[in-house]
Amino acid sequence: MHRRSRLSLSIPAFLLALAFPLTIQPQTLRSRVMVTQGINENVLHRLAGNTRSQANAQNDAGAVAGDLAMDHMMLQLQRPPEQELALQQLIESQQDPQSPNYHHWLTAEEFGTSFGPAQQDIEAVTGWLESHGFRVNSVYPNGMLIDFSGTAGQVQTAFHTAIHRLNVNGIEHIANMSDPMIPEALAPVMAGVVSMNDFMPRALNKPHTQYTFTSGGSTDQAVVPADLATIYNLTPLFPATSGQGQTIAVIEDSDLYSTADWTTFRSTFGLSTYTSGSLTTVHPAPSTGASNCVDPRVTSDDVETTLDAEWASAAAPAAAIQVAACADTRTTFGGFIAMQNMVNSGTPPAIMSLSYGECEAENGASSNAAYSSLFQQAATEGVSVFVSAGDEGAASCDAGATGATHGIGVSAYASTPYNVAVGGTDFGDTVAHSTTVYWAATNSPTYGSAQSYIPEIPWNDSCASSLLAGYSGSSTVYGASGFCSSSTAAAEGLQEVVGGSGGPSGCATGAPATSGVVGGTCKGYVKPSWQILGPNDGVRDIPDVSLFAADGIWGHYYVMCFSDTRNGGARCTGAPSTWAGAGGTSFSSPIMAGIQALVNQKYGKQGNPASVYYTMAKGSAVCKSSNGNAAGPGCVFYNVTEGDNTVNCSGSVECYGATTSTSSHSHRSSSSANGALSTSGNSFIEAYGAGSGWNFATGLGSVNAYNLVMNWGH
Numbered sequence: 072m073h074r075r076s077r078l079s080l081s082i083p084a085f086l087l088a089l090a091f092p093l094t095i096q097p098q099t100l101r102s103r104v105m106v107t108q109g110i111n112e113n114v115l116h117r118l119a120g121n122t123r124s125q126a127n128a129q130n131d132a133g134a135v136a137g138d139l140a141m142d143h144m145m146l147q148l149q150r151p152p153e154q155e156l157a158l159q160q161l162i163e164s165q166q167d168p169q170s171p172n173y174h175h176w177l178t179a180e181e182f183g184t185s186f187g188p189a190q191q192d193i194e195a196v197t198g199w200l201e202s203h204g205f206r207v208n209s210v211y212p213n214g215m216l217i218d219f220s221g222t223a224g225q226v227q228t229a230f231h232t233a234i235h236r237l238n239v240n241g242i243e244h245i246a247n248m249s250d251p252m253i254p255e256a257l258a259p260v261m262a263g264v265v266s267m268n269d270f271m272p273r274a275l276n277k278p279h280t281q282y283t284f285t286s287g288g289s290t291d292q293a294v295v296p297a298d299l300a301t302i303y304n305l306t307p308l309f310p311a312t313s314g315q316g317q318t319i320a321v322i323e324d325s326d327l328y329s330t331a332d333w334t335t336f337r338s339t340f341g342l343s344t345y346t347s348g349s350l351t352t353v354h355p356a357p358s359t360g361a362s363n364c365v366d367p368r369v370t371s372d373d374v375e376t377t378l379d380a381e382w383a384s385a386a387a388p389a390a391a392i393q394v395a396a397c398a399d400t401r402t403t404f405g406g407f408i409a410m411q412n413m414v415n416s417g418t419p420p421a422i423m424s425l426s427y428g429e430c431e432a433e434n435g436a437s438s439n440a441a442y443s444s445l446f447q448q449a450a451t452e453g454v455s456v457f458v459s460a461g462d463e464g465a466a467s468c469d470a471g472a473t474g475a476t477h478g479i480g481v482s483a484y485a486s487t488p489y490n491v492a493v494g495g496t497d498f499g500d501t502v503a504h505s506t507t508v509y510w511a512a513t514n515s516p517t518y519g520s521a522q523s524y525i526p527e528i529p530w531n532d533s534c535a536s537s538l539l540a541g542y543s544g545s546s547t548v549y550g551a552s553g554f555c556s557s558s559t560a561a562a563e564g565l566q567e568v569v570g571g572s573g574g575p576s577g578c579a580t581g582a583p584a585t586s587g588v589v590g591g592t593c594k595g596y597v598k599p600s601w602q603i604l605g606p607n608d609g610v611r612d613i614p615d616v617s618l619f620a621a622d623g624i625w626g627h628y629y630v631m632c633f634s635d636t637r638n639g640g641a642r643c644t645g646a647p648s649t650w651a652g653a654g655g656t657s658f659s660s661p662i663m664a665g666i667q668a669l670v671n672q673k674y675g676k677q678g679n680p681a682s683v684y685y686t687m688a689k690g691s692a693v694c695k696s697s698n699g700n701a702a703g704p705g706c707v708f709y710n711v712t713e714g715d716n717t718v719n720c721s722g723s724v725e726c727y728g729a730t731t732s733t734s735s736h737s738h739r740s741s742s743s744a745n746g747a748l749s750t751s752g753n754s755f756i757e758a759y760g761a762g763s764g765w766n767f768a769t770g771l772g773s774v775n776a777y778n779l780v781m782n783w784g785h
Contacts, residue, residue, distance in 0.1 A: 101184070101185070101189065102150055102151055102154050102186075102187065102188050102189045102192070103151055103153075103189060104189045104191050104192055105151055105188065105189070105192050105259035105260045106191070106192045106195040106196075106256055106257060106259065106260055107256075108256045109256060110195070110199060110254045110256045110257065111254060111255070111256065112254055114254065114255045114256070115231065115252040115253065115254060115255060116252065116253055116254070116255045116257075116258035117250050117251075117252050118250055118251045118252065118253065118261075118262075118263040118264075118436070118437060119250055119436065119581065119582040119592065120250070120435060120436035120437075120578075120580070120581055120582030120583070120592070120593075121247070121250050121251060121263055121264070121267070121435040121436055121437050121438075121582075122246075122247060122248070122249055122250050122435075122586075123246050123247075123268050123270055123433065123435070123586075124433060124586030124587045125237055125239045125244065125246065125270065126235070126237060126246040126247065126248050126249075126268070130237040130238055130239050131235055131236075131237065131248070132235065132236040132237060132238045132243070133235060133236055134223075134233055134234070134235050134236075135223045135234050135235060135236055135245055136223065137222060137223055137224030137227075138222050138223070138224065139222060139223040139224075139234065139245075140220070140222060140401070141220065141221055141222060141223055141225075141226055141234070141267075141401055141402060142220040142400055142401060143208065143218055143219075143220055143363040143400040143402075143403055143408070144218075144219055144220065144221070144226075144264055144265070144266070144267070144400075144402050144403065145216055145217070145218060145219075145264065145265040145266070145403055145407070145411075145441065146196070146200070146216070146217040146219060146261065146263075146264055146265070147215065147216060147261075147262040147263055147264070147265055147437055147440055147441040147444065148187075148188050148192075148193070148196065148214070148215050148216065148217070148260055148261060148262060149188070149215075149259075149260060149261070149262040149440070149444075150186055150187065150188055150215075151188075151259075154185075154186055157185075157186075158185075158186050158447070158451070161451065162447070162450055162451060162489075162678075162679075163600060165450075165451065165678055166601070166678065166679070166682045166683075168784070174453070174675065174676070174677075174678070176451065176452050176453035176676060176678065177451045177452055178417070178452070179211075179212040179213055179358075179414065179415045179416065179417075179419075179448070179452070180212050182212075182213050182448055182451055182452070183211075183212045183213045183214040183215075184214075186213075186214075186215075186451075187213055187214020187215055188214055188215070188260050190214075192260045193210060193214060193217075193260075195257065195260070196217065196257060196260060196261060197210065197217065199229075199254070199257060200217070200219050200229070203221070203225055203228060203229035204221060204222075204225045205219045205220065205221040205225055205229070206219060206220045206221065207219050208220060208360045208361055208363060209357050209358075209359045209360030209361075209363075210359075211357065211358075211411065211415045212358055212359075212415045213414075213415055213448050215444055215448070216411060216441070216444075218357065218360065218363055226247070226267065229253075230247075230251035230252060230253065230264065230267075231249075231251065231252040232247040232248060232249045232250065232251050232252070232267070233247070233248050233249070234246070234247055234248075234267065235247075235248050244268065244269050244270060245268060245269050245401070246267065246268035246269070246270065247267040247268060250582075251263065251264060251267065262437055262440045262441070262444075263435075263436065263437025263440065264437055265402075265403065265407070265437055265438050265441040266402045266403055266404070266435070266437075266438055267402055268402060269399075269401055269402060270429075271324070271399055271404050272404055272406075272427040272428055272429040272484070273427060273428060273429070273470055273471075274372050274374070274375035274426060274427055274657060275375075275426050275427065275428055275459040275461060275462045275655045275656050275657040276374060276375055276378060276426070276462075276653050276654070276655035276657035276658070277462055277532075277569060277622040277653060277654050277655045278622065278639050278651075278652070278653050279622050279623045279628040279629075279651075279652030279653050279654065280564070280622065280623055281623075282563065282623055282624055282626075291623060291626045291627065291628070292498075292506065292510045292520065292521075292626055292627050293627070293628055293629070293630045293647070293648060293652060294521075294619060294627060294628065294629050294630065295340055295517070295518045295519055295630050295647060296340040296341070296342060296382075296385035296388075296517070296519075297340065297341065297515055297517045297518065297519025297521075298519050298520065298521035299382075299385055299386065299619075299662065300385075300519075301519060301521045301522065301523065302521050302523075302524055302525055302619070303524075303618070303666075303773065303774060303775065303776045304524070304775045304776050304777040304778070305386065305666075305669075305776045305777070306777075307777045308669055308776060308777050308780060309388070310344075310345065310389070312669050312672055312673060312780060313345055313387060313388050313389040313390075313669065313672075314345075314348070314386075314387030314388065314389040314390030314665065314668040314669060314672060315347050315389045315390070315672055316347075316672060317387060317389075317390045317391065317421065317422065317668040317671050317672055318390065318391045318392075318393055318420050318421065318422070319383045319387060319390050319391070319392055319393065319420070319422045319423075319424065319661070319664050319665060319668055320393045320394075320395045320413060320420035320422065320423045320424070321376070321379035321380055321383055321392065321393070321394055321395065321423075321424050321426075321661055321664075322395055322396075322406040322409050322410055322423060322424065322425045322426075322427075323367075323372065323375065323376040323379065323394055323395065323396040323405070323406060323409070324367050324370065324372055324396060324397065324398065324399050324404060324405035324406050324427075325367050325368075325369060325370040325371070325372040325373045325375065325376045325396060326352055326366065326367060326368055326369050326370075326373070326376065326394070326396055327352065327369075327373065327376050327377055327380065327394060328369050328373040328374075328376075328377060328633065328634065328635040328638075328640070329634055329635075330350060330352075331634075332377055332381070332631075332632040332633060332634050332643060333350050333377070333380050333381055333384070333392075333632070334350075335632045335643045336381045336384075336631065336632040336643070337381075337384060337388070339517075339518070339632070339643075339647065340385070340517050340518065340647075341516070341517035342384060342385065342388040345388035345389040347389045347390075347391075348384060348387075348388050348389050348390060348391070348392070349391045349392065350380060350384075350391075350392050350394070351391070351392075351393050351394070352393075352394040352396060353393055353394070353395050353396075354366050354395075354396060354397060354409075355395055355397070355409055355412040355413050355416065356412060357411075357412045357415065358412075358415055358416055358417070363397070363400070363403075363408055363412075364397035364398075364405075364408050364409060364412055365397065365398040366396070366398065367396050367397060367398035367399070367405055368398075369635075371638060373633075373635055373638060374633055374635070374638055374639060374640065374651075374653070375426055375427075375657060376394055376396065377631060377632070377633045377635075378426075378629070378631050378633070378653060378657060378658060378661075379394075379424060379426055379657065379660075379661045380392050380394055380661075381631050381632065382629065382631070382658050382661050382662050382665070383424060383661035383662065383664055383665045384665070385662065385665065386661075386662045386663075386664075386665025386666050386668075386669075386776075387664075387665035387666070387668035387669060390665065390668045393420060395409040395410075395413060395420075395423075396409060397409040397412075404427070406425060406427055407441070407442070407445075410423065410425070410445055410449075411445060414445060414448055414449050414452065414454065415448075419449070419452050419454050420454065421453060421454060421455065421671055421676045421677075422454070422455045422457070422664050422667050422668055422671065423449070423454060423455070423456050423457070423664070424456075424457045424458075424660045424661040424663075424664040425456070425457070425458045425459070425484060425660065426458075426459045426655075426656070426657035426660050426661065427459070427484065428458075428459060428460075428461050428462075428467065428470075428482035428483075428484050428485060428572075429467075429482065429483055429484065430467040430468035430470075430477075430480040430481065430482060430483060430578075430587065431467075431480060431481060431482070431483040431486060431576065431577060431578040431579055431589075431593075431595075432468055432477070432480050432577070432578040432583045432586075432587050432588060432589055432593065433468055433480075433586075433587050434483035434484075436579075436580050436581060436582065438483065439483045439578075439579050439580065440580070442483060442484055442487060443487040443488070443489065443579070443596070446487045446489035446490045446679075447487070447488075447489045449489065449490075449679075450489045450678045450679040451678070452678075453676035453677070453678045454676075454678065455491070455664070455667050455671075455676075455677055455678065455679060455680050456489065456490040456491065456679070457490065457491045457493055457660045457661070457663050457664040457667070458482070458484050458485040458490045458491070458492055458493065458660060459482075459485065459493060459655070459656035459657055459659065459660040460481075460482060460485045460492045460493055460494040460495070460571065460572040460573060460613050460614040460617075460656050461481065461482040461485060461571075461572025461656060462495070462569060462570070462571070462572065462620075462655045462656055462657075463475075463568045463569065463570070463572055463718070464531065464533060464568060464569075464570040464571070464572060464573075464716040464717060464718035464748065464758075465479045465480075465481070465572065465573060465574040465716060465717070465718070465748055465758045465759055465767065466478070466479065466480060466568050466718050466720070466748055467480045467481050467482050467572055467574075468480040468587040468588070469568045469718075470568065471568070472567070472568045473566050473567055473568070473719075474566060474567075474568065474718075474719050474720050474721040474745060474746075475568050475718050475719070475720035475721075475726065475748055476720065476721055476722045476724065476726075477587045477588045477724060478588055478589060478724035478725035478726070478748075479574050479575070479577065479589065479725050479748065479750070479758055480574070480577060480578070480587070480588075480589055481572060481573070481574045481575070481576060481577070481613055482572060482613075483579070485572070485613050485614070486576040486579065486595075486596060486611050486613055487579075487596065487611070488596055488597070488599035488602075488611055489679055490679065490681075491615050491616065491663065491679070491680060491681050491684070492613035492614040492615050492770070493614060493615070493616055493617065493618065493656060493659045493660045493663045494529075494571045494572060494573050494613070494614030494615075494616070494617035494618075494620070494656060494659065494768075494769055494770055495529070495530035495570070495571025495572075495617055495618070495619070495620025495621070495654075495655070495656045495659050495769075496527040496528065496529060496530055496571065496617045496618060496619050496620060496621070496711060496769055496773055497527065497528050497529070497530040497531070497619065497620075497621035497624065497625050497627060498525045498526070498527060498528070498619065498621070498625065498627050499525070499526040499527055499528040499625075499696075499697065499699075499713065499714070500525055500526065500699075501625040501626050501627075502528065502538055502542065502625065503526065505526075505699070506626075508522075508699075508700070509521060509522055509523060509525045509699065509700070510522065518646075518647055522700075523699070523700040524699060524700055524702060524706075524709070524775070525699060525700075526696050526697045526698070526699040526713075527617075527619070527696045527709060527711050527769075527772070527773055528711060528713055528714035528761070529570065529571055529617075529711060529714045529715055529716045529761055529768040529769055530570055530571040530619075530620045530621045530624075530654070530716070531569075531570035531571070531624075531714065531715060531716050531717070531718075532565065532567060532569035532570055532622065532624045533555075533565060533566075533567060533568065533569060533570055533717065533718040533719050534548060534554050534555040534557075534560035534565035534566055534719050534745070535548045535549070535554075535555055535715075535717040535718050535719040535720075535745075535747040535748065535757075536548070536570070536714065536715060536717065537714065537715055537717070537757070537760075538713070538714045538715075539554070539565065539624070540553075540554035543557075543559055545557065547728075548717070548719070548728075548747045549719075549727055549728025549729070549744075549745065549746045549747040549755060550728040550730070550744050550745075550746070551730065551744040553728060553744070553745065553747070555719040555745035555746075555747065556744045556745050560745075566719055566745065567718075567719075568718045568719070569622075569718070570716045570718060571614070571617060571620055571656060571716050571768070571769065572613070572614070572656065572716070573612075573613055573614050573716060573759060573766075573767040573768055573769070573770065574612070574613065574758070574759065574767055575595060575606075575608055575610045575611070575612050575767075576595030576596045576610045576611040576612070576613070577589035577593055577594075577595045577610070578593035578594070578595065579593075579594060579595050579596045579611075580592075580593070580594050581593040581594050585724075588724055595610035595611060596610060596611035597609065597610065597611070598610055598611055598612070599611060599681075601681055601682035601685050601686075602615075602681070602685060603685050603686070603689060604685055604688055604689060604764060604765040604771065605764075605765040605766075612765075612767065613767075613770065614769065614770040615681050615684060615685075615770045615771060616663060616684060616708070616770050616771050616772065616773065616774060617659060617711070617769040617770055617771075617772060617773055618658070618659035618662055618663060618773050618774070619658070619659065619773070620654050620655055620656045620657075620658055620659045621654045622652075622653055622654025622655065623652065623654065628652045628653065628654050629652060629653055629654060629658050630647045630648075630650050630651075630652050631650065631651050631652070631653065632650055632651070633650075633651040639651065663774075666774065666776050666779065666780075667680060669776065669780050670779070670780055670783050673780060673783070674783055674784065683783065683784060684771060685771070687707055687708075687779070687782065687783075687785075688707070688708050688765075688771045691707040691708075691778075691782055691785075692705040692706050692707055692778070693706065693707065693708045693709075693710050693771075693772070694706035694708070694709055694710065695709075695710055695712055696709040696710055696711045696712065696713075696772060696773070697712055697713055705778065706775045706778060707774065707775055707778045707779055707782060708771045708772045708773070708774055708775070709772045709773045709774070709775070710763065710764065710771070710772045711761045711766070711768065711769040711772045711773070712761050712762055712763055713761055714760075714761050714768065715757050715759060715760040715761060715768055716759055716767070716768040716769075717747050717748050717749075717757040717758055717759065717760070718747070718748050719745045719746065719747060719748075720745070720746045720747060720748050721745060721746060722746075723752075725748060725749060725750065725752070725758065726746040726747070726748060726749065727746050727747055727748075727749035727751065727752065727754070727755045727756075728744065728745070728746040728747055728749075728755065729744060729745060729746030730744040730746075
């Protein structure tokens with residue numbers, strides 16, 4: 072087991088006197104100069120924790136040409152500790168109804184003036200970049216980010232790391248082969264280059280698979296917008312509170328395959344009656360300098376763009392849906408560019424949803440700092456940021472694997488203290504043999520068939536799920552006789568790392584001793600003051616809330632109109648049962664963003680709403696999800712108490728019950744039994760089980776939208 076320690080700021084006592092004042096006075100908060108000595112290129116500082124695990128000798132295909140263009144790299148800066156303390160106090164006061172700063176949101180320029188580095192420091196950094204031949208494209212208004220371009224040769228000279236070609240499972244990539252190094256004199260103000268590689272984050276959606284394990288010939292209950300409105304009690308809010316006047320930006324690196332798909336989705340499912348609902352696609356440019364946001368056109372991520380736009384609209388049918396899409400550069404995720412440009416604009420969107428992820432220990436310390444800084448700024452501007460928690464259970468560094476080998480890890484995008492992390496559930500009616508209680512035998516004119524709230528369990532496609540194992544007649548999930556080592560699990564494709572993610576922040580800063588594994592100098596984000604429920608572990612824990620996100624393992628999945636047949640889509644003709652279907656926390660994040668649009672319609676911009684969620688959960692009605700339609704009318708949150716998001720694993724890192732055998736001929740070890748992710752190496756303590764109160768599998772649980780909106784802030 073790897074110990075997880077806290078990321079903390081060491082603030083000298085005398086700096087506490089510089090605490091943020093009761094009212095915003097930007098002119099008194101300018102940063103002190105931190106670059107106080109001459110730049111000596113021979114005295115260097117290593118930016119630890121910024122080398123991808125794939126950048127190794129096995130994958131190395133040699134150095135790239137020195138003149139390879141490295142356009143629109145991003146350099147993340149940092150502020151003095153006392154300014155960071157003042158900013159933290161401002162953010163808390165903006166959510167305190169008793170404070171003069173309550174909901175007093177900043178502009179990007181005000182943020183830069185008060186909380187950006189000193190202009191002298193920014194000029195020292197830009198001057199150093201230019202001295203190495205880089206082109207400084209722009210300094211963002213927040214003062215915290217510099218867009219610069221150059222070549223691989225210039226990167227090697229300035230940052231003392233070579234850019235190589237890699238061959239990873241037959242796919243070509245480029246990446247820096249060692250941690251960057253910078254002059255020691257600049258270290259106080261430079262957090263690092265956000266990325267020097269082309270490994271982009273993954274979209275968090277899972278196509279619907281025709282499972283046979285649980286279906287037994289029964290008909291699947293596919294989820295459509297009418298079902299969503301019934302299950303999560305949106306119906307009483309409509310049409311009066313359905314997102315009028317609100318804009319939801321879904322963050323993408325692909326355009327929509329077809330805007331007609333969105334229109335067909337809305338007309339088929341009865342959403343087009345909300346005539347103020349709209350769809351636009353934007354490619355947001357930065358406020359200064361040449362644009363770094365190129366139209367990505369249609370890429371393989373067009374399915375993500377489609378489902379985000381459609382299901383945000385399902386939860387807020389009268390809202391304006393804005394697809395904010397930028398193309399990936401050679402080193403920078405297009406979604407990151409889109410978010411930065413929007414947050415640093417004069418009119419940032421009040422709500423943003425991001426359905427991509429990468430684990431903390433792999434994302435890199437500089438990139439982690441960049442996302443945290445971005446979402447932090449968004450919070451001060453009143454922007455509510457929703458992020459998918461992940462689709463890998465508690466093993467986010469093992470996305471796409473058939474078994475976890477890196478232990479417990481969470482998404483770097485979801486784990487910051489400044490966003491809502493949205494996890495995933497499934498419906499528990501199939502497990503309880505109560506399907507006919509909750510689903511009608513026939514559909515409504517808009518294809519809905521759900522009859523009430525339905526009991527929920529954590530979304531978990533892995534054979535390590537206690538519910539899947541029990542349903543198959545197995546009493547254990549791990550070891551040679553466990554369900555994960557059975558022929559049934561193998562035949563049904565259940566030996567996989569797939570499920571709603573949750574866990575403790577463990578590697579927001581620092582560098583792991585083993586690539587992708589929390590350890591070494593890794594530290595997690597300090598638990599935010601608003602996270603008042605959950606374990607007393609000192610770190611940020613995710614998810615905050617969860618919504619249905621399953622891809623059909625128990626017969627339930629989402630329907631979408633996605634007509635790109637070359638990328639897994641289907642023609643949107645005939646009954647929706649023939650349309651494309653999928654699951655993943657990619658759905659739960661834009662839906663929760665849509666619910667926030669209903670809150671904002673009544674109460675205005677909210678910034679990071681997580682503090683309100685936790686306060687409401689502590690003081691309002693929380694009901695046991697397993698009670699289903701008997702949960703009671705006053706529920707705000709449905710506490711999920713049955714099931715888990717534990718995944719199967721192999722190896723020795725937080726994996727219990729895995730065994731290996733050694734061939735007498737080859738002397739090579741090979742796995743002979745699957746284990747299950749555990750917080751203990753001495754006994755099986757599942758990572759993680761649902762349970763009473765906040766839990767790592769589903770957070771606070773799911774929501775009753777009507778009660779959430781009507782009781783907001785009370």
